[in-house]
Amino acid sequence: MPLPTSAALPDLADLLADAHVVALPMRVRFRGITVREALVLRGPEGWTEFSPFVEYDDAEAAAWLRATIDFGWTSHEPTADSVPVNATVPAVRAHDVADVLARYPGCTTAKVKVAEPGTVVADDVARVAEVRRVMGEDAAIRVDANMLWSVDEAERALTELAPFRLQYAEQPCRTVAELAELRSRIAGLGVPVAADESVRKAADPLAVARAGAADVLVVKAQPLGGITAARRVVGEAGLPCVVSSALETSVGIAMGAFLAASAAADGYASGLGTAAMFQGDVTSDPILPSDGRVGVRRVDVSPDLVGRFRAAPEREEWWLARLRRVHAVLTA
Template sequence: MKIADVRVTLADIPVTRPHTMSFTTLHAVNFAFVRVETTDGVTGWGEAACLGGPTWSEESAESVAATIERYVAPWLVGRDASEVEPLRLEMARRVQGNPFARAAVEMALWDLNGKAIGVPVHRLLGGKVRDRVPLSWSLAVADPDAELAEAHAKVALGHRIFKIKTAAHPVAQDAERVRRIREAVGPDVALRADANQGWDRPTALRAIRALEPYRLDFVEQPVPKWDLGGMAEIARSVSVPIMADESCCSPHDAMAIARLGGVSILALKLTKSAGILGTMAIARIAEAAGLGCYVGCMIETSLGTAAYLHVALAATPVTWGCELFGPLLLAGDVVRRPVQYADGAILALDGPGLGVEVDERRLKEWTRH
């Protein structure tokens, strides 16, 4: 299967309501979509979603496109698309960093290979260990009353897990938000909090202790990503489990976190880890270290969500569910039939490749001109 063509399309899709995090308020997600085609006409698609530019990481949709078009596509054409691991290693050698760009290309290769032999990606990863993954909805609404109304509406639709975006406001305000949400949804709904690196060590300790009465499942990334020692120290000082996200992008990061101890959960994201293979490596390290995993998101369309879902289905330590809600928050999609949800979970995809079919006419609606 020789690669004949690699194309990148930039697009922007609004969210249905502003999404407020510690580092930005999101009004639209920026995308780089990658299409890889072989000489015999098989196509695979990948996606990198970026949150309003280089905000979550150093990459933007524009940098992803430039990296692929200038530094990956020229040598990828003519290569054997079935050699995913050798191509992954060569991308890593030729392109330092830039995991979102590398992930989008690798994603397209997995899609292409699954389609070529007629099996879903999760089967290529060893098979699925679950048929559905519990779904967490992120509460990130600036207006407190609107946030409560959103939580009520989601509970009525079957959602039983909420992650509350924190650290954009003072600790007392966040604690009050969490108190009101807990009171509104009741004791049987799971709550988590995500600071997105928004606190320093003393603020994180104060904040987490203020949130402890509301029975949180975990607090995600309370301190800056470089402060692994601080995160371990905080994890040992509070009763709420701590999850590493921005601090855990590579297998090396996962090893360092496991050695330091304290942290209980690793967040998996395909784009921060340069693709499916890097993400599965982190999951294996978590499993060996006795840690749980959770599959996060960058608010992808059904295309990127499908890729993340195959990992969530196949990685054994994903015991904390996922937040693959992107298609529910975005104002539009790029596939013919979106991923499916039921009873507070996202359902397995069993079609060939990623299991979704890109509709290029729908993609064109959101493409930059």
Template sequence: MSAVALPPLHDLLATARVVALPLVTRFRGIDVREALLLEGPEGWTEFSPFAEYDDDEAATWLAAAIDFGWNPTPAAHRDRIPVNATVPAVDADEVPAVLERFPGCRTAKVKVAASDRPLEQDVARVRAVRAAMGPEGRIRVDANGGWNIDEAEHAIHALAPFDLEYVEQPCASVGELAEIRTRTKYMGIPIAADESVRRAGDPLAVAAAGAADLLVVKAAPLGGIRRALDIVERAGLPIVVSSALDTSVGLAMGAHLAAAVPVLVYDCGLGTASLLAADVAGEPLRPSGGAIEVRRVEPHSELLDRYAADGDRTAWWIARLERCHGVLAGETA
């Protein structure tokens, strides 16, 4: 998966540091984001697949980490990346405080379809974002595949009055995305695919099926910057480069991917360091003037110590790293 030869396991273990960073607001069902950081010849990199992912899926994230830490980054077309604010599934009255953490952002991505939140709360949350951002702000919603086709159609109708930029992954499967895109096409609200790209056996299937108007692309789940760029080129659709609640080290990988994309129409989902109550860098990659810089990030030793995961969690991540290295070694044997 990586363009560089697989480094020996002992080289990875020599610099591995596991951190546990608290979140400002509960997001994606977690209050603490764990990540394993590594230092390669090109700089620091991140391995942080979510805990529920199996080793085969997580190994793709390790390939991405190795690609970023052991390979030079591709040529950049830009040195700053416009980013969106990310609004978790919070109550409507919490929206202004969330948006304040994303200074200058002209776009907001709003989480919807949480299993413990009815549609009425989604509508109230999006209404609050529109009120805070005004008529010129851009609003996209992300359902993470949480609706069936009928639920998605009903929800899109309910949210359409707030002038949506697009709806991200309203349904789980490629077939469902194609159906909801057909049903709502007359409304003029584009459908974006995320999980149907990054968690698919064939990340190009959604484009081939005509099931989305744009793709959400993340470097780590796709095996690294180069593989993601290949998918972007072959898919032939507009893209949004996004993140997976990374530390600033991981966000740097996403920023370099966004910088290498020839045409970037949409604001990117790379401002999520603002959802962290702590980070590993003295100067984290947080939005300023609605954008983040394209640069590598070196973690601060004092912060690595302060937010080090406990012994049990560190051992869990090291064991996972070893298993995933074994998966990659088997693929390259």
């Protein structure tokens, strides 16, 4: 469904006037990538970001550009100074968990990646068990399968993981129908189901809520068309919402933090600590977890850091061409 933004579509020249493409190396492989590419640009309200994943087509990337414009061309007032965030644990070996968690000081919630291709459920159990051991019995632990389980696989895996008292299982299966079936099957396990891709990649982001297929919605500012559009989704969903990042630079994290300050459900830490996964950033004052929280603020982009992490010329041209194409999609 159309996702509104409160800002009119700027001219392409305005978007390109101060646009920079960066390639940030990651500390560990995550979501199948070791380098995260992003385009940051400056609007009249400050720096903003356009960073749909490279495999997304122009039609899907259009929502991300709406978000770019919404944040850079609309004045958004923060409704809090900071928001709580979770630690993010990639599909690392159990003995690497403590080192990962050390990058998230003060966090009392962890999101743990599971169902990584090439691994088995025993690997997931060992990883989650180590997170529980390191963080203690009072910590909240979520798992995220990124749609990679079938209903049967999810049922078996979550049965083994349930003893670790999961806060929820994020997008265990691909479709809304599968989520609904799984939710019915595991009703006795005490593991709520959260929807992510079924919200941000859906033509109708509210369909999963209407179908009763999830207990929690995970919302991300860029994929939903920006703060203005995402707030509407949260308001209409009628379910607790967790605001998460799309593996963005601190500029994109800032966008998510503004959303989380006004839309995240009480008691659910936001997934906005992911700048800790990068070896560098575009700002000298990155938005990183401190005492389990991140600040709600805009950031200034550092010319020196943009130069240090500038993408290769061919990748820079690929992103700028993509921006031109997606702008044309919105114009049409």
